[in-house]
Amino acid sequence: MDRQNSISIVHMSMIGLVAIGFKSHVLVIPPLIQTAGRDSWMTPIIILAVALLWAPLLLYIHKKTQDQNQSLFLWLRSHIGKIPTYIISTLILLECMSIVSFALNDTIVWTSISYLPSTPNYFLTVILATTSFYLALKGLRTLAVVNFVLIFAIVAFGFFVSISNLQVKNYSLLMPFLENGIRPVLKGTVYPASGIVEMVIFILLQHKVKKPLKYKHLAWNIVLLSSLAIGPLMGAIIEFGPKEAARLRYPAFEEWGLVQLSEFIGHLDFLSIYQWLSGAFIRISLYLIIISELFPLQKKTTRKYIMLGVITLSTILVCIGASDTIFYKWEKILFLPLTAYIFFSISLILGVSVWLGSKKSKKKAQG
Incomplete structure (x- = not known):
């Protein structure tokens, strides 16, 4: 382990809360409300329960591989072979590239819609991509x-907007419960799940964390990430109503528009710019770092060029990409559900691979 570039489990958790929380708190809200409607706030609770049962799998993978004082992929390569390891790494690479591209595009779309409508998108994209790449170069x-x-400040502003809007919240809009049955709720669970499954990053970066993971670490992160989804979901429904909330492109941002502290103090939605850009900045940088760690590369320059290639490709895709309407359909129908399925599948594949690798090592030791 590189002690000079390692972090504590607390710092890793804080990174996860911002990077994954950006998705759970903002990106999954619109499609989730459109799918599950008034009862959409129930979906993170269901996923919370499921994720607490899924966490032991991550812990099993961690315990079997972290003793080697090396990255997960070095362990896999030495236990299950190069080809299976590179297949797994490539699958994760493609998913991480998609995450970087969608986070970048969502941020640029929101920036253009909300406060910089006349600024060219390519200019905004290059600035965010460059700063994120620079931070990723500096390391975890x-x-x-x-x-x-x-x-x-991200957390403080979150509590601030929630408390400030108490005067406009109507909790009766949450009822009646399950007016359309349980099916829309179950259908909507894929969206909060697409955020929670990104907890796999704790395993991908385990060689950068100073102390071993424990179940309580994973459980607390799952609970906190679920609460980050429940808060804005309930807020959007009780402040705008389920029908109006479903029409909004970014309900979490629109909640800031309701803040009115007095007759002379209002229009504080500029504070959300800090929240959004901070979340996007950390999220993009984190996944660039993960991409650089997927393959056993010894030279720092090679890692740098891989990150540069990914962020350049993402920038090009965003600059020449489709309209926001088409992009949102892709995000709702393809990206978010596929992220849930792919990361969950990756955790299963890693679990099986680690089990087979451990079994193989025991046979060699006995033989």
Whole structure:
């Protein structure tokens, strides 16, 4: 383990809360409300229960591989062979590239819609991509420090908007429960699941964390990430109503527009810019770092060029990409559900691979 670039489990958790929370708190809300309607707030609770049962699988993978004091993929390569390991790495690489591209595009679309409509999208894209790439180059430890500085204001602003809007909240809009049955709720669970399954990053970066993971670490992160989804979901429904909330492109952002502290103090939605850009900045940088860790590369320059290639490709795709309407359909129908299925499948594949690798090692030791 590179102690100079390693971080504590607390810092890893804080990074996860911002990077994954950005998705759970913002990106999954629109399709989730459109799918599950008034009862959409129930879906994170269901996924919370399922995820707590899924966490032991991550813990099993971690315990079987972290003793080797090396990355997960080095362990896999030495236990199950190069070809299976590179297949797994390539699958994760493609998913991480998609995450970077969609996070970048969502941020640029929101920026253009909300406060910089006249600024060329390519200019905004290049700025965000460049700063994220620069942070990723500095490594996980620097990312943890930057995230530590940003997270307190992110959380404070979140509580601020929630408390400030108490005057306009109508909790009766949450009822009647299950008016359309349980089916829409179950159908909508794929969206909060697409956020929770990204907890796999704790395994992908385990060689960068100083102390071993425990179940309580995973459980607390799952609970906190689920709460990050429940809050804005309920807020959007009780502040706008289920029908109006379903029409909004970014309900979590629109909640800021309701903040009115007094006759002379309002229009505080500019504070959400800090929240959004901080989340996107950390999320993109984190997944660039993960991409650089997927393959056993010794030279730092090679890692740098891989990250540069990914962020350049993502920038090009965003600049020449489809309209927001088409992009949103892709995100709702393809990206978010596929992320849930792919990361969950990856956890199963890793679990089986680790089990087979451990079994193979025992046979060699006995033989």
